[in-house]
Amino acid sequence: MSGWHENAAMQAAPTLMAATQAIADGQAAPVTARVLCTDLAGLRSQALGLAEAAGFRTDFRVIAPKRPWTLFSPMLWPDPRCAIDAAALAPPEGDLMLGAGGAAARVLATLRRPDLPAVIIQHPRMDTGRFDAVVVAKHDGLTGPNVIVTRTALHRVTPERLALERALWAPHFAGLPRPLVAVLVGGSNGRYRLDTAAARTLAEQLAGMMDRDRVGLMLTPSRRTEPAARAILDEALRPRGAWIWDMQGENPYFGMLAVADAIVVTGDSVSMVSEAVATDAPVMIARLPGKSTRIGAFMDDMVACGRARNFDGRLQTWATAALNDTPMAAAELRRMLGV
The missing domain is CATH 3.40.50.2000 (Glycogen Phosphorylase B;)
Structure with missing residues (x-):
């Protein structure tokens, strides 16, 4: 494991390590991910798909901006905690935060703590160092020590x-x-x-x-x-x-x-x-x-x-095989977080 990965795993550690140790001791304590995104089907599918593939228990919360912040890009929100409906931030926090999309990136970057890791899906349009892991598609053109690159979008098809x-x-x-x-x-x-x-x-x-x-x-x-x-x-x-x-x-x-x-x-x-x-x-x-x-x-x-x-208006058939990078991304995410 690289030095960055070791450091990230240690910073993410307290709650995740406790959950991992509980599982090792035979206790039923799966890692709980608070899943955050705006109410768009594509974002919801990606976030839940990754969390489920990683074996996390999910607590799904919708990011619903309040007026007047609905009129502004999330990057212009002075404090996202005041810009969104409070239900998304209500306890319990869970063991980690997992989000998808620009609004989630803004929220997660603000809430992240050493004991509350943040995982964002899609290019966050900000410093990737503000997250413990960033999951992007190849066409996003983003790389880095905490970046997981997939050929396809994440989803729930298994x-x-x-x-x-x-x-x-x-x-x-x-x-x-x-x-x-x-x-x-x-x-x-x-x-x-x-x-x-x-x-x-x-x-x-x-x-x-x-x-x-x-x-x-x-x-x-x-x-x-x-x-x-x-x-x-x-x-x-x-x-x-x-x-x-x-x-x-x-x-x-x-x-x-x-x-x-x-x-x-x-x-x-x-x-x-x-x-x-x-x-x-x-x-x-x-x-x-x-x-x-x-x-x-x-x-x-x-x-x-x-x-x-x-598609050219005719049926085409040829030998194919399923292409799905969600399991790979989930396994790499668990490795990065040390769970």
């Missing part, structure tokens, strides 16, 4: 979860033709657009695949999918026999990942593509109009390494 979801959802989708394609649809995000024009293009491509390749199709929109875009997809695909989630009842997202023979996912979301490539199914990325250097680099890397291909 072989065990896929097996459970397959058993639950396979009967529901049993009537759809095979091969069965899962379509994961995101939405406009300030960098990419899924407006009516883009939705029409995607709908035409998916309809063409159903007609020419005789595939079954199941589609789930996200909260970011605009109603007009959903209507366009529904009008083009449902008459062809596609199953489309109506955003009511139990979310079929993980069940669709589990039963799919192939997956089409819109290229606006690193998290959705990362979850898709964690399965064994071939993944096709439906690129959207717009540009993001970081997101675009990730999508290009997935294509370059052969784990994904660009």
Whole structure:
């Protein structure tokens, strides 16, 4: 272990060492992580995914900024403890803090103590030395002695979860033709657009695949999918026999990942593509109009390494294997923290 890692483990020590010793003594005392992030699905999935993979007990808290601080970047908050709803900071503290995103970085950097380590996911946009561990994706371009670099975003997709979801959802989708394609649809995000024009293009491509390749199709929109875009997809695909989630009842997202023979996912979301490539199914990325250097680099890397291909309106199948760096990141995090 390097000198920095030794020092970090010692500074993080009191509560973590106590939990570790309790486990060694046969006591049921898992490490408890207070998980902090704003209420965004991608951030929540990454933070909980890492904590669960590391074997931590989780205490999830939402970072909810108060007015007027909702109008400002978290980096401009003079004291984040006064800028967010107090429920996120209420006892118990747990053994460590684990957060994701810019707001969490600002909060964790302020609250961190020698006996309360801080772990941040995504580039914190501040000195990485203010954290005990920083977990970033390759496309963030960040390195350092306390930095863990992954090829994909962190998430909660595991072989065990896929097996459970397959058993639950396979009967529901049993009537759809095979091969069965899962379509994961995101939405406009300030960098990419899924407006009516883009939705029409995607709908035409998916309809063409159903007609020419005789595939079954199941589609789930996200909260970011605009109603007009959903209507366009529904009008083009449902008459062809596609199953489309109506955003009511139990979310079929993980069940669709589990039963799919192939997956089409819109290229606006690193998290959705990362979850898709964690399965064994071939993944096709439906690129959207717009540009993001970081997101675009990730999508290009997935294509370059052969784990994904660009969607061209036809079913593509090829030999694939699951790509999931969450277990690696969790193991490295435990090593860094000495637990």
